[in-house]
Amino acid sequence: MDAPTRLSESIEKEIVSTSSGDTVTLVWQNLTISSQTRSSWTTIVHNVSGTLLPGSLVALMGPSGAGKSTLMAALAHRSSADITTTGEIRLNGNRTGPYMYNISGIIYQDELFGGELTVGEHMHLMANLKLGPSMSTHRKHVLINDLLIQTNLLQSYHTRIGQVGVRKTISGGERKRLAFAVELLSHPKILFCDEPTTGLDSYNASQVVQMMRRLTRSGTSVMCTIHQPSDELFYMFDSVILLSNGRTAFMGRPHEAIRFFDRLGVVRPEHCTTAEYFIGCLSSCRNTSNRVRPESICDQYERSDVYHQQKLLISSEILLSEYGYRSSFETSESHLRNNWFYTLNCLIRRNFLCSHRNPQLQYMKLAQRLVIAILVGLCFSSTIDLSQSGAQAVQGIIFLIVSENTFLPMYAVLSVFPESFPLFLRERKANLYGTAQFYIAQIVAMLPFVLLESTTFILIVYYLAHLRPTLLGLVCTVAACTLVMNVSMACGCFFSTMFSSVPMAMSYLVPFDYILMITSGIFIRIWTIPKVLRWMPFISWMMFASEAISVAQWDGIDYLDCEGIPDRACLHDGDDVLQQYSFGRQHLPLDFIALIVQYFLYHGLALLFLHKRASKS
Numbered sequence: 001m002d003a004p005t006r007l008s009e010s011i012e013k014e015i016v017s018t019s020s021g022d023t024v025t026l027v028w029q030n031l032t033i034s035s036q037t038r039s040s041w042t043t044i045v046h047n048v049s050g051t052l053l054p055g056s057l058v059a060l061m062g063p064s065g066a067g068k069s070t071l072m073a074a075l076a077h078r079s080s081a082d083i084t085t086t087g088e089i090r091l092n093g094n095r096t097g098p099y100m101y102n103i104s105g106i107i108y109q110d111e112l113f114g115g116e117l118t119v120g121e122h123m124h125l126m127a128n129l130k131l132g133p134s135m136s137t138h139r140k141h142v143l144i145n146d147l148l149i150q151t152n153l154l155q156s157y158h159t160r161i162g163q164v165g166v167r168k169t170i171s172g173g174e175r176k177r178l179a180f181a182v183e184l185l186s187h188p189k190i191l192f193c194d195e196p197t198t199g200l201d202s203y204n205a206s207q208v209v210q211m212m213r214r215l216t217r218s219g220t221s222v223m224c225t226i227h228q229p230s231d232e233l234f235y236m237f238d239s240v241i242l243l244s245n246g247r248t249a250f251m252g253r254p255h256e257a258i259r260f261f262d263r264l265g266v267v268r269p270e271h272c273t274t275a276e277y278f279i280g281c282l283s284s285c286r287n288t289s290n291r292v293r294p295e296s297i298c299d300q301y302e303r304s305d306v307y308h309q310q311k312l313l314i315s316s317e318i319l320l321s322e323y324g325y326r327s328s329f330e331t332s333e334s335h336l337r338n339n340w341f342y343t344l345n346c347l348i349r350r351n352f353l354c355s356h357r358n359p360q361l362q363y364m365k366l367a368q369r370l371v372i373a374i375l376v377g378l379c380f381s382s383t384i385d386l387s388q389s390g391a392q393a394v395q396g397i398i399f400l401i402v403s404e405n406t407f408l409p410m411y412a413v414l415s416v417f418p419e420s421f422p423l424f425l426r427e428r429k430a431n432l433y434g435t436a437q438f439y440i441a442q443i444v445a446m447l448p449f450v451l452l453e454s455t456t457f458i459l460i461v462y463y464l465a466h467l468r469p470t471l472l473g474l475v476c477t478v479a480a481c482t483l484v485m486n487v488s489m490a491c492g493c494f495f496s497t498m499f500s501s502v503p504m505a506m507s508y509l510v511p512f513d514y515i516l517m518i519t520s521g522i523f524i525r526i527w528t529i530p531k532v533l534r535w536m537p538f539i540s541w542m543m544f545a546s547e548a549i550s551v552a553q554w555d556g557i558d559y560l561d562c563e564g565i566p567d568r569a570c571l572h573d574g575d576d577v578l579q580q581y582s583f584g585r586q587h588l589p590l591d592f593i594a595l596i597v598q599y600f601l602y603h604g605l606a607l608l609f610l611h612k613r614a615s616k617s
C-alpha cells in the first residue's frame, strides 16, 4: 500500500478550522516509554505517534496492561520518577514541560480527596489553590456554583465527601463528577481522564461521557482511557486510539476502526459490542479463535492509509506551529505557583477543618491524658516532701512526666505522613504546592491541640502531686514539658516521613525508645556510658528535659531530712540530688537550647526525607 502524500480533505478541514484561536494541539511522535527497576529497563510503550486535536474527544482503549495509563500520564507530563520517555511530545509546537500543569487537567482512576470536607469546602479550597488570590472570592463562588450545576452536584454542596471503604457519603458517580468539577476550575485546554466510567452503572457512565462531550464544545480536548464502552458511548468519541502491548493498533475515527478490523478478516462474535470486539482482537490470550495475532494487527496498521494520514497530520501540525499558526502560551515555570504564604494558609485551613470535623478522636486523646494526669498526680500527692523518699518521688514523677510527653505524641503522629502521602504526592505533582508548605501546614494544624494537651496534663499533675510551688518551678516544668512534646512529635514525624508504612516506622522506633530511656539520666549516670556510645545523649531529649525540670525543682533547696540514714548515703540538699543524677544547675539554659535545636533538627530531617520520597515517586 502506497503512503499518501497529501492529507485527506476531512483532515485538512480540521487543521484549517483549528489553526487559530486560543486552542492547543498535542502531538506525539516516536514515543517510547520505559520504566527503570533496580537492575533493568522495561519498555511499556513502543514507538507510538498520534495527535489530539482541539475540541476532540478521544478514547484510549486496549486490553489491561496495554500501556494506556502510562501513555496518558506521559502525554500529560505526569509520569512517575522511574519512567523515562524518548521521542517527542509537543503542544502547539512547544515541547511539553511543567507548564502542562497549568494548561491541562488530569482525572485519575482513584480520586483522592480530603474526605472530611464537604463538596463545597473542597471546591473552595481547590479554587483558592488553583486560582490564587488574584480572583475575587465572589467570582470564585460564581464559578464554583456554575461548575456544580454543570456536573449536577449542587444538591451535594453541604455533603461530606467521605472516604471509600471508611465513611462513604457521596456516591461513586458523584466522586467522579466532583473530580471533573475540580479540574474544570482552571479551564484546562486539555483534560486527561483515566477510566472515568469504571465502576459506574451505564446511566452514570453515559452522563460522564456526555459531560466530556459538552466540554469539547468549548474547545477543550479530552482524552480518556475507557474499558469496553457500550456502542452508544463508543460512537460519541471523535477518535479512538487502540493499544496492544504498548504499540498502536489503530488510531482514527470509530467507523474507520471498524472498517480496518473488518478488512483484517477477524471474525466478529455475535452479541458483542464494538469495543469488546476490538479488545478481543487485541488480547493475546483471547483471540486464539482468530487468525490475526495482535502484533500482526499493529504491523498492518503501520502499513495502512490511516496510519500514513496520521503521520502527515503530525508533520503538518509541527510545521504549522513552527510557522506560528498555533497560538502561543506561557511555558515558563516561574508563573506556576501562588504566593507561598497564601498557599500555606489554604493548607492550614484545610487541615484545621479536617481535624475539627473529627473531634471525637481529639476528645478521646484529651480524656486519656486527663485520666493519666489525675492518676499520676493522686499517686504522688502525699509522697513529695523534703525527705530522702520525697527526693526519690520527685525524680520518679519527673521521669513519668517526661515519658508521658514523649512516647504518646511520638507514636500518635506516626501515621500522619503515610496516610496523607498519596494526596500530597498528587497535589504536589499538580504543582499546587511544595513539600515545605504541606509539611508546615500539617505541623501548624496539630499545634493548638498539642499545646492544650501538654499544658493541661502538666498543670493537673503539678497541682495534685504538690510539686514545688514556685513560679520558676512551674514555668520551667511547663516549658520543658511543652518542648518535650513538640520534640517528640518532630521525631515521630521524622520516622513517619522516613518510612512508607506505619509498621515499618514502628519497627525502627521501638529500639530508638530504648536510647531515649537509657539516656534519660534517671537509670544511669551519663558519664558512665562507654565512649563509643557517648553520642546517644545528644539525640535524646529526655535527658535534657529531666535535667531542666530537676533543676527547677531542686535549685535553692538547702535542706533534706537525713533521719535514720547514714550520713554518707544521705542527700543533704538540692545540689546533692542534682549531683546524684549528674545534673548541674548551670546547664539549665543549655537544656532548653538543646531541646529547641532538637526540635528544628528532627523537623528539618523529616522535611528532607519527605521531599526526597516525593521527588523519587
Ligand SMILES: Nc1ncnc2c1ncn2[C@@H]1O[C@H](COP(=O)(O)OP(=O)(O)OP(=O)(O)O)[C@@H](O)[C@H]1O
Binding pocket: 035, 036, 042, 044, 062, 063, 064, 065, 066, 067, 068, 069, 070, 071, 080, 082, 083, 225
Ligand atoms: N512505574 C512503573 N514501573 C514498572 N512498570 C510499570 C510502571 N507503570 C506501569 N507499569 C507496567 O506497564 C504496564 C502497563 O501499565 P498501564 O497501567 O499503563 O496499563 P493500562 O493499559 O492502563 O492497564 P489497565 O487498563 O489495567 O489500567 C503494566 O504491565 C504495568 O505493570
